[in-house]
Amino acid sequence: MGLAWNGTSSPNPGQEREAAGHCHWACGRISGGMDGLRKPPLTKPTQSVNRFSSAEWIEKKETIRQNCSMTPGNSETEGSKPAMLGGHQLFLSPPTMWLYLVALVGLWKLLRLFRERQVVSHLQDKYVFITGCDSGFGNLLARQLDRRGMRVLAACLTEEGAEQLRSKTSDRLETVILDVTKTESIVSATQWVKERVGNTGLWGLVNNAGISIPSGPSEWLNKQDFARVLDVNLLGTIEVTLSMLPLVRKARGRVVNVSSIVGRVSLGGGGYCISKYGVEAFSDSLRRELSHFGVKVAIIEPGFFMTTMSDSAMLSSNVKMLWDQTSSEIRELYGEKYLASYLTRLKGFDDWHSKDLSVVTDCMEHALTSCHPRTRYSAGWDAKLFYLPLSYMPTFLVDALVSWTSPKPVLLPKTSPLPSSQD
Numbered sequence: 001m002g003l004a005w006n007g008t009s010s011p012n013p014g015q016e017r018e019a020a021g022h023c024h025w026a027c028g029r030i031s032g033g034m035d036g037l038r039k040p041p042l043t044k045p046t047q048s049v050n051r052f053s054s055a056e057w058i059e060k061k062e063t064i065r066q067n068c069s070m071t072p073g074n075s076e077t078e079g080s081k082p083a084m085l086g087g088h089q090l091f092l093s094p095p096t097m098w099l100y101l102v103a104l105v106g107l108w109k110l111l112r113l114f115r116e117r118q119v120v121s122h123l124q125d126k127y128v129f130i131t132g133c134d135s136g137f138g139n140l141l142a143r144q145l146d147r148r149g150m151r152v153l154a155a156c157l158t159e160e161g162a163e164q165l166r167s168k169t170s171d172r173l174e175t176v177i178l179d180v181t182k183t184e185s186i187v188s189a190t191q192w193v194k195e196r197v198g199n200t201g202l203w204g205l206v207n208n209a210g211i212s213i214p215s216g217p218s219e220w221l222n223k224q225d226f227a228r229v230l231d232v233n234l235l236g237t238i239e240v241t242l243s244m245l246p247l248v249r250k251a252r253g254r255v256v257n258v259s260s261i262v263g264r265v266s267l268g269g270g271g272y273c274i275s276k277y278g279v280e281a282f283s284d285s286l287r288r289e290l291s292h293f294g295v296k297v298a299i300i301e302p303g304f305f306m307t308t309m310s311d312s313a314m315l316s317s318n319v320k321m322l323w324d325q326t327s328s329e330i331r332e333l334y335g336e337k338y339l340a341s342y343l344t345r346l347k348g349f350d351d352w353h354s355k356d357l358s359v360v361t362d363c364m365e366h367a368l369t370s371c372h373p374r375t376r377y378s379a380g381w382d383a384k385l386f387y388l389p390l391s392y393m394p395t396f397l398v399d400a401l402v403s404w405t406s407p408k409p410v411l412l413p414k415t416s417p418l419p420s421s422q423d
């Protein structure tokens with residue numbers, strides 16, 4: 001073990017605490033310089049050693065002060081002298097330090113695992129309302145929670161979607177038609193939920209409904225294109241939450257908002273990333289406000305998964321449509337080559353989008369069933385290992401990386417000198 005105590009007990013503790021203990025620790029930590037400081041005597045000290053006159057004491061303090069200051073002389077001794085604690089030397093060699101660190105992280109992970117594995121009781125009596133259950137994550141989550149025995153209230157955009165879902169689940173699962181962009185649809189779905197949950201309240205609200213198009217370079221879009229995406233992904237989430245909140249509060253339940261890893265690092269133009277940044281902000285403020293009522297708010301941040309909204313054929317036809325609609329000036333600036341390389345990139349997505357949607361729905365299920373849900377769930381290896389670390393990097397690095405991997409317009413403007421004041 002790299003931890004060693006130099007000396008047994010202090011023969012003159014008062015003096016040592018005053019003259020050495022405090023400063024040894026600070027000196028050792030700051031500059032590593034211990035010159036001028038007396039090592040604890042190993043033999044029994046004489047009376048004269050125990051007492052200083054005022055002049056001696058002032059001199060001593062001055063020596064300590066000088067040793068504590070960062071001088072080039074002191075820095076030479078850095079690393080060669082051990083830190084001191086209360087007059088005792090404290091050795092922590094780098095390998096030992098790492099060992100302690102790894103052990104601490106391991107212990108913390110174990111404790112967290114144990115804490116998070118505790119499941120809430122009476123799941124079969126708890127109601128969960130999920131939006132966007134026609135396909136993708138919402139559809140899978142509805143089936144998963146139904147299998148788990150929870151009471152699922154699944155909202156679908158279309159009657160076909162609702163019918164298909166009912167055909168694959170137990171009789172306990174019920175469906176309702178909901179368009180999150182329409183206030184009257186939200187009001188009537190809330191009334192429908194209220195009738196079912198009664199006095200028990202709504203345990204879980206999952207805001208999952210979302211769209212990804214129109215999406216493309218921002219310059220190719222107009223305000224309505226942005227508004228369409230924001231209307232579903234952000235304002236829909238907000239309005240459904242506000243409407244259902246009294247029911248969730250009654251159950252002291254959970255709100256689970258589906259954001260995305262692009263709610264942390266913006267990777268494309270259009271309303272999608274903006275909407276997910278908005279979902280993150282909304283969820284953060286909601287969580288802080290609702291904690292007073294015992295309601296928990298969790299955010300799901302998936303990486304890229306293969307669903308209807310990420311289907312490359314659908315995304316490509318949307319980009320082609322935007323290209324056709326944009327002005328001839330923009331088309332000339334970007335060039336056909338840009339469009340071609342944009343479409344090739346979209347096609348490539350299919351290969352590396354994860355097909356295992358349960359990675360995401362498991363996070364959602366955990367947020368709804370664990371006694372101690374997390375605040376944020378990064379779902380998928382791409383999210384955990386690439387996008388999340390990327391989101392913590394300096395902006396210039398993220399800019400360089402994104403620009404390096406993006407298609408380039410053909411007519412990049414030449415930098416023209418600014419007109420001088422004499423012109």
Ligand SMILES: NC(=O)c1ccc[n+]([C@@H]2O[C@H](COP(=O)([O-])OP(=O)(O)OC[C@H]3O[C@@H](n4cnc5c(N)ncnc54)[C@H](OP(=O)(O)O)[C@@H]3O)[C@@H](O)[C@H]2O)c1
Nearest residue numbers: 132134135136137179180209210260302304305307308309
């Ligand atoms: N797939 C990914 O890589 C990914 C990554 C990060 C986050 N997400 C998020 O995950 C959530 C679910 O998306 P998904 O990947 O599962 O895609 P999805 O299969 O397209 O699911 C989206 C669902 O929302 C429904 N919907 C669309 N507009 C709606 C509206 N106005 N009102 C109510 N429902 C509406 C869709 O219904 P229809 O099928 O009838 O259109 C569909 O059921 C979204 O919030 C999305 O942003 C997805």
